[in-house]
Amino acid sequence: MERELIVSGIGGQGIQLLAKTLALAATREGRYAMLSADYGGEMRGGPSKASVVVGDEPLRALPVLPSAWSAILAHHRFSESIVDRIRPGGPVVVNSKLVDTSVLRADLVVHPVDAGAIAVEVASAQAVGFVLLGAYNEVTHMVSNEALVAAMTELLPPYRRQHAPANARALAAGAAALAGVA
Amino acid sequence: MSRELLEGSAAIAESAIAAGCRFFAGYPMSPFTGLLENMSQRLPAAGGVCINAESEIEGVNMTLGAAAAGFRAATGSCGQGIALMQEAIAEAALNETPFVVFNMARSQQDYFQCTRGGGWGDYRTITLAPADVPEAVEHTQLAFHLADKHRAPVIVYGDPLIAQTRVGVSIGRRDFGPVPAKDWALDGSTSGTGRSKQVWTWAMGKATEPGPGPDKHWRAIADKFDAIEPLEQRHEQEHCADAETLVVAFGSAGKFVAYVVDELRAEGHKVGWFRPVTLWPFPGPALEAAAASARRVLVFELNAGQMVDDVRLNVPDRRRVQRIGGVSISESGLTYGELMDAPIIRQRILEAVR
Numbered sequence: 001m002e003r004e005l006i007v008s009g010i011g012g013q014g015i016q017l018l019a020k021t022l023a024l025a026a027t028r029e030g031r032y033a034m035l036s037a038d039y040g041g042e043m044r045g046g047p048s049k050a051s052v053v054v055g056d057e058p059l060r061a062l063p064v065l066p067s068a069w070s071a072i073l074a075h076h077r078f079s080e081s082i083v084d085r086i087r088p089g090g091p092v093v094v095n096s097k098l099v100d101t102s103v104l105r106a107d108l109v110v111h112p113v114d115a116g117a118i119a120v121e122v123a124s125a126q127a128v129g130f131v132l133l134g135a136y137n138e139v140t141h142m143v144s145n146e147a148l149v150a151a152m153t154e155l156l157p158p159y160r161r162q163h164a165p166a167n168a169r170a171l172a173a174g175a176a177a178l179a180g181v182a
Numbered sequence: 183m184s185r186e187l188l189e190g191s192a193a194i195a196e197s198a199i200a201a202g203c204r205f206f207a208g209y210p211m212s213p214f215t216g217l218l219e220n221m222s223q224r225l226p227a228a229g230g231v232c233i234n235a236e237s238e239i240e241g242v243n244m245t246l247g248a249a250a251a252g253f254r255a256a257t258g259s260c261g262q263g264i265a266l267m268q269e270a271i272a273e274a275a276l277n278e279t280p281f282v283v284f285n286m287a288r289s290q291q292d293y294f295q296c297t298r299g300g301g302w303g304d305y306r307t308i309t310l311a312p313a314d315v316p317e318a319v320e321h322t323q324l325a326f327h328l329a330d331k332h333r334a335p336v337i338v339y340g341d342p343l344i345a346q347t348r349v350g351v352s353i354g355r356r357d358f359g360p361v362p363a364k365d366w367a368l369d370g371s372t373s374g375t376g377r378s379k380q381v382w383t384w385a386m387g388k389a390t391e392p393g394p395g396p397d398k399h400w401r402a403i404a405d406k407f408d409a410i411e412p413l414e415q416r417h418e419q420e421h422c423a424d425a426e427t428l429v430v431a432f433g434s435a436g437k438f439v440a441y442v443v444d445e446l447r448a449e450g451h452k453v454g455w456f457r458p459v460t461l462w463p464f465p466g467p468a469l470e471a472a473a474a475s476a477r478r479v480l481v482f483e484l485n486a487g488q489m490v491d492d493v494r495l496n497v498p499d500r501r502r503v504q505r506i507g508g509v510s511i512s513e514s515g516l517t518y519g520e521l522m523d524a525p526i527i528r529q530r531i532l533e534a535v536r
Contacts, residue, residue, distance in 0.1 A: 033187060034348065062441055063434070066441075
């Protein structure tokens, strides 16, 4: 079975890194993964989107997804076109302080997480993407938590290795925020 | 073999090196830049040379030189930069120097450039159009094989989706069978012996050892491309036997069309798809057979109508051919516009079928 995730946020929230982390974790687990990134010239504040597809067999999915099973919405800006493509019943992890969940379609299963506050509490504001990823993986079980931590660590360049423990705490705190939900 | 999560550009670079490519030269231009960067990072470790040239013209001519010395060599750009390389590509086709040109294109507007070429003389360029990253990995190695097999430049026609999508792929050396020994290579082995070798478009030879001359040589080249044409045609197709509507598309667009047509088939529409894998030689006889029962042949390409010419030349009745694609470029001009999207393709096919 192929499962698709669309991630939408703004530049600076760690959207691209969280998507890459999930795709790498799935690859390291021996599964098939595809990662498509879409971001503008602006590094901070501009639209930042990514999609990840994971499956147990060679993927049929297109690099531009016509629809997706699930989503992570990190910011309300630029997210409308993404929300339209989430299939009914799909889990949607939402950064609750920045996305107004009341305007989301009623046929989605929305999981609000105050990722900004959690990130500041256990790590730093920059770790908001990993909080959302930890929360997402808790409700979807896309990959093992160990694989996520290993992929996050592998992706850090040598001059940022010191952030690995904080990022791991962010992943765990995100998962804890939605523990027992699904 | 375990899979690595690689961006298309990195996967193609690894595949080229696995195929034995040891020389690469090019000039950065998006979305080709990623391939040049990956080559510059990976090729030296494999004992090869990667040069960031001062222009596309320099890049392609350096590649021609390395290939003439007998090495597996490649260059690349997007269509805008490959426009500058046309003279060298034509020369290489006419003086039989094998190398690979990667067109990591911004869209599908280089079909004519790839299949008709912009140089002078009677030559063709074998062009492989992969539909996704795994196929691009395969085509990269096939391209080096075909270049050596036929002593001719070969083009791999990619796009931004192939260059930039990250996919779990395994890269190993593919075996496509033996290729002729490069006894023609200017490798310096006969220097000073009076038997030095020559690679020359006019093939006039030396005073002591005259060559066949341009008339004989160019007729032989034309015969060679005539022989390649039926030999190297490749395509994929599905649901064609009873299709009332056949949709033809190449490259990434072919993957999108196949996805949409498979869905429409499952819903009961009598639709089939056909994807030329080689753009030259165009798989004309296969298309003719696939279109036999079709009342309409739809061509989806992201340009103003280029491959449609080859489709019209090969279907039983060209009046059945209809274009459903068009020019579609992002605001940046560097990648596809909104037309490369399954829901829009679906809508266009359904409009044509109604």
